Amino acid sequence: MPGSGAARGICRSIMKISHIGIAVASLENAIQTYAALFGNDNPHRERVDGQRVDVASFPVGDAVVELTAATDETSPIARFIAKRGEGIHHVAMEVEDIEAELARLKAAGVRLINETPTEGAHDMLVAFLHPSSFNGVLVELCQKKS
Numbered sequence: 001m002p003g004s005g006a007a008r009g010i011c012r013s014i015m016k017i018s019h020i021g022i023a024v025a026s027l028e029n030a031i032q033t034y035a036a037l038f039g040n041d042n043p044h045r046e047r048v049d050g051q052r053v054d055v056a057s058f059p060v061g062d063a064v065v066e067l068t069a070a071t072d073e074t075s076p077i078a079r080f081i082a083k084r085g086e087g088i089h090h091v092a093m094e095v096e097d098i099e100a101e102l103a104r105l106k107a108a109g110v111r112l113i114n115e116t117p118t119e120g121a122h123d124m125l126v127a128f129l130h131p132s133s134f135n136g137v138l139v140e141l142c143q144k145k146s
């Protein structure tokens with residue numbers, strides 16, 4: 001494995017797509033909808049207090065589709081839905097060293113939403129990059145803890 005990525009021009013500091021976050025108004029309704037898509041009516045569920053969201057996660061191959069609903073109206077998800085409606089909210093990339101990636105991207109002129117990582121779902125550290133830096137796409141970096 002080591003070496004092959006560089007040879008093919010694959011980014012090695014960003015390892016893979018971790019998950020796609022979908023903003024939903026009702027987690028219960030969305031779980032029913034996506035249960036039909038994935039043939040799985042028992043997604044992993046958790047509350048992420050720092051982001052003020054409830055999350056339901058459906059594994060899809062090596063990645064995850066995360067349905068994300070606001071727990072109160074100050075949640076970023078509530079603001080997103082008020083402005084743009086339900087839909088794809090962010091794409092998350094798993095990295096090995098989130099602090100190093102934030103420093104690298106900041107130096108490259110990328111606009112960071114989070115200068116330092118915060119607690120995310122699945123026991124990961126997360127930080128968001130501003131959509132204005134990536135063609136309107138909100139990008140999340142995440143790193144597994146431990």
Ligand code: ZN
Pocket residue numbers: 019021066090092140
């Ligand atoms: Zn996420």
